[in-house]
Amino acid sequence: MTPAARIQAAIEILDAIAAAAREGGAPADAIFAEAMRARRYAGSKDRRAIRAHVYDAIRLVRSAPVSGRAAMLALADADQDIAALFDGSAYGPAPIAPGEARAESGVAAEALIGLFDPLVGEQEHEAVLARAPLDLRANRLKAVRDEIAALFPEGSTIRGADDGWRLPPETAAVQHPAYADGLFEVQDAASQYASAALDAGPGQTIVDLCAGGGGKTLAIASLTGNDADILASDTNRARLQQLPPRAERAGATGIETRLLDPGKEADMLADRQGGADRVFVDAPCSGSGTWRRSPELRWRLTPSRLERHLADQRKLIDLGADLVAPGGKLLYAVCSIIEREGRAQVDDFLNRHSGWTADSGYLPDGIGRAAGAGFLLTPAHDGCDGFFLARLTRPC
Numbered sequence: 001m002t003p004a005a006r007i008q009a010a011i012e013i014l015d016a017i018a019a020a021a022r023e024g025g026a027p028a029d030a031i032f033a034e035a036m037r038a039r040r041y042a043g044s045k046d047r048r049a050i051r052a053h054v055y056d057a058i059r060l061v062r063s064a065p066v067s068g069r070a071a072m073l074a075l076a077d078a079d080q081d082i083a084a085l086f087d088g089s090a091y092g093p094a095p096i097a098p099g100e101a102r103a104e105s106g107v108a109a110e111a112l113i114g115l116f117d118p119l120v121g122e123q124e125h126e127a128v129l130a131r132a133p134l135d136l137r138a139n140r141l142k143a144v145r146d147e148i149a150a151l152f153p154e155g156s157t158i159r160g161a162d163d164g165w166r167l168p169p170e171t172a173a174v175q176h177p178a179y180a181d182g183l184f185e186v187q188d189a190a191s192q193y194a195s196a197a198l199d200a201g202p203g204q205t206i207v208d209l210c211a212g213g214g215g216k217t218l219a220i221a222s223l224t225g226n227d228a229d230i231l232a233s234d235t236n237r238a239r240l241q242q243l244p245p246r247a248e249r250a251g252a253t254g255i256e257t258r259l260l261d262p263g264k265e266a267d268m269l270a271d272r273q274g275g276a277d278r279v280f281v282d283a284p285c286s287g288s289g290t291w292r293r294s295p296e297l298r299w300r301l302t303p304s305r306l307e308r309h310l311a312d313q314r315k316l317i318d319l320g321a322d323l324v325a326p327g328g329k330l331l332y333a334v335c336s337i338i339e340r341e342g343r344a345q346v347d348d349f350l351n352r353h354s355g356w357t358a359d360s361g362y363l364p365d366g367i368g369r370a371a372g373a374g375f376l377l378t379p380a381h382d383g384c385d386g387f388f389l390a391r392l393t394r395p396c
C-alpha cells in the first residue's frame with residue numbers, strides 16, 4: 001500500500017470506531033482486527049503503519065469525531081508528513097479543502113474533565129493518555145519474579161510490586177512459551193497493588209464478586225498459595241468462562257466460578273451471606289483509568305452510561321458488603337479517575353452503613369494518595385493505570 005492509501009484506510013477504520021463509540025458497539029481493537037481481515041492485501045508493515053495512525057488519532061482527539069477524516073485532519077495539523085499525504089493520489093485521501101472541519105484535540109471533553117478526581121489536575125493530563133508499559137506479574141504458584149526477569153532482560157522492577165516486571169509497550173510477551181506454561185500473567189501494576197491490598201491469607205474464604213476473566217482472582221490465588229477458598233462470580237458468561245482455562249494454565253486450584261443472573265445476584269449468593277473473610281468488588285466503571293491502553297473509551301462515555309455505572313457500583317458494593325463476615329474486609333475498586341465512581345461512592349456507602357470503617361496502610365510506601373476514605377493511583381503519580389480503591393472493615 002502507498003503511504004497515502006494507509007492514511008485512507010486509517011480514516012475508514014476511524015469512521016467505524018467513532019460510530020461504535022457513539023452506539024456502544026465493538027471496541028476499537030476488535031474493529032481494527034476486523035478491518036485488517038477485510039484488507040488481506042495489507043502487509044505487516046502496512047498494518048503497523050495503519051494501526052499507528054489510528055491510535056495516534058484516537059489519542060489526540062478528545063471525543064468521538066464526526067468522521068474519521070476529521071480525526072485524521074487533526075493529526076495532520078500536528079504532523080506535516082501526514083498532511084502531505086492528503087494528495088488526492090489513487091486510494092489516498094482527497095486533498096484538504098479550505099476550512100474543512102477538524103476534530104478537537106485534548107485529553108477529554110470539558111464536561112468529562114470536570115468529573116476527574118481533584119487529585120488529577122491539568123499537570124497530570126498528559127500521563128493519562130501516554131502509552132502504557134507492559135506489566136507482567138510472576139505467578140508465585142509456578143515462578144519467582146527473578147525467573148521472569150531473566151526471560152525478559154530488557155525489563156525493570158516496579159516500585160512496590162513484589163511480583164511485577166515492567167516491559168516496553170507492545171512487547172510480545174504472551175508469545176513466549178513461559179506464558180503458555182503459566183509462569184506469568186500480563187497485569188498492570190495497579191491491579192497488582194489492588195490484589196495485594198485485599199490482604200487475603202491462606203485458609204480464608206474469599207469472594208471475587210466481579211471476577212470477569214479472573215485477572216485478580218488469579219493474583220489472589222497466587223498470593224494465597226492455592227490455600228484459600230475462592231468464589232469467582234460475574235454476570236458475564238463470556239468473561240467468566242475464560243477463568244477455568246486460565247486457572248488451569250496458572251496451576252491455580254480451589255476456585256469456584258459462579259455465573260450470576262442479573263437481578264438475582266443476592267439469591268444466588270445466599271450461601272455466602274455474612275461468611276466471607278474477604279470480598280473484592282472490582283466494579284464495572286468508566287475505565288477512565290485505562291485510557292493509556294484504551295484511549296477510545298473516552299469517546300464512549302456518555303452521561304447516561306456513567307449513571308448506569310454509578311448505579312451498578314452502588315448496588316454491587318452493597319451486595320458485596322452483605323457477604324462479608326463480621327470483622328471481615330471488603331475491597332472496593334474501580335479503574336477510574338472519576339470522583340463519583342471512587343471516593344464519592346465510598347463516602348455514600350459509609351454514610352449508609354454504620355459501624356463500617358475505612359482501613360489505611362495497605363498500599364506500598366509512596367504508592368497512591370488519600371482520596372476520601374480510599375486511595376487514588378494515577379499514571380503520573382504512580383506510573384500505573386488510574387485506579388481508586390478503598391478497603392473497608394465490617395464491624396464485629
Ligand SMILES: C[S@@+](CC[C@H](N)C(=O)[O-])C[C@H]1O[C@@H](n2cnc3c(N)ncnc32)[C@H](O)[C@@H]1O
Pocket residue numbers: 209210211212213214215216217233234235236239260262263265282283284285312316
Ligand atoms: C472491572 S471488570 C472486572 C475485572 C476483573 N476483576 C479482572 O481483574 O479481570 C467488572 C466486571 O463486573 C461485572 N459485572 C457487572 N455487573 C455485575 C453484577 N451485577 N454482578 C457481578 N458482576 C457484574 C462485569 O461483567 C465485569 O466483568
